[in-house]
Amino acid sequence: MSEIQKRIITEEVKAPIVPGPVQPKPQEIEAKTGNEATPTEKRLDLWELNKGHKYAEEYFGFRELIAGDFKLKMDVSKIDKYLKEEMAEKGYDFTIETYQQILGQMEATLNSKILNPRLRLQKINNWINALKKISQAEKLKTSLLG
DSSP, X not given: OOHHHHHHHHHHHHSOOOOOOOOOOHHHHHHHTSSOOOHHXXXXXXXXXXXXXXXXXXXXXXXXXXXXXXXXXXXXXXXXXXXXXXXXXXXXXXXXHHHHHHHHHHHHHHTOTTSOHHHHHHHHHHHHHHHHHHHHHHHHHHHHHO
């Protein structure tokens, strides 16, 4: 063996070992696959695409009740549409967390969580209708007064 070959071998042996990517243990994988939302599930549009229904139905927790009642389904759709428009208009992140915060603030303002499902949706929809009318009046006022 030549001097160069000996030096290469000894230098390779003395070189620090660089660890490769660490494989997670099986229990770590199981812990991550619980009920926690993955990054794609945190996006509202992807969540709805995966689940096949509006997040508002999930938020209110009475999806089964809504399934058989067209009026309730329309009320939920109006709320859902308003919240998505609000998020887009104000430039908020299109996530489930933002959706929950906006709807939670609305319900806290209206104190609607204590009501039965029909009254709860009706109260929120009435409030949304009032907000829309106020917004239209303000736009008209600005267009007339400049």
